[in-house]
């Protein structure tokens with residue numbers, strides 16, 4: 001321990017090694033708390049296992065929560081020890097421990113440990129983010145492409161105040177207010193908006209992508225088994241933002257076909273009333289749509 005030039009020679013000093021006590025208490029608490037957090041809190045961490053991307057995000061959240069547990073334990077132990085040991089008792093002077101200012105070992109440990117943690121988490125997070133094609137929306141030219149992205153099933157998501165419409169390019173540009181997806185399929189969401197900035201958040205699928213007017217924001221997701229998931233707008237977009245939600249479903253192939261037939265028939269029956277020309281080619285992203293309540297788009 002380096003000498004502190006500012007310390008008064010007359011100041012009473014406590015010979016107890018508080019540092020060792022704190023470290024031992026921290027190690028014991030961390031050894032108990034970290035596995036408990038991983039085992040009992042880990043499975044509860046969102047967004048769950050609804051899709052490959054959601055599973056990846058849940059795993060990342062579990063790793064980060066487990067890693068942060070010892071950090072939290074250190075703060076709790078430091079705080080509790082300080083409160084218990086260094087509070088003033090009646091008729092008793094509070095003794096300070098030996099000063100650790102200018103202690104090069106503490107400084108070195110602090111820099112090495114925090115740098116290693118931050119660098120590891122940055123590398124780990126980046127790797128995990130890019131591995132499955134993100135699911136967070138990567139603009140019109142995604143850099144993190146999942147395997148088989150060229151044959152991904154496209155669905156265009158159109159946000160508007162205050163609902164989402166889903167356009168299916170492979171079903172002749174059919175538009176629906178229901179989001180139904182086939183199971184075990186790679187989906188390419190092309191997210192956009194008609195008016196304000198929205199955010200398409202398919203919660204249990206682990207997809208959250210900004211919806212900007214005139215922008216094709218692409219997010220990938222690999223669906224798994226049949227499930228119902230929630231869709232919410234995650235960007236404050238006006239008065240009824242809080243009501244901008246609906247449910248989506250991942251279904252087996254036969255149910256997806258049946259739903260497609262009904263949805264296309266329904267859309268064809270209303271299309272003449274909205275003066276929309278028949279769509280050719282089925283481009284994954286279209287700049288004109290059926291929902292055009294304000295005339296600002298479409």
Ligand SMILES: [Cu+2]
Nearest residue numbers: 198233237244
């Ligand atoms: Cu919105």
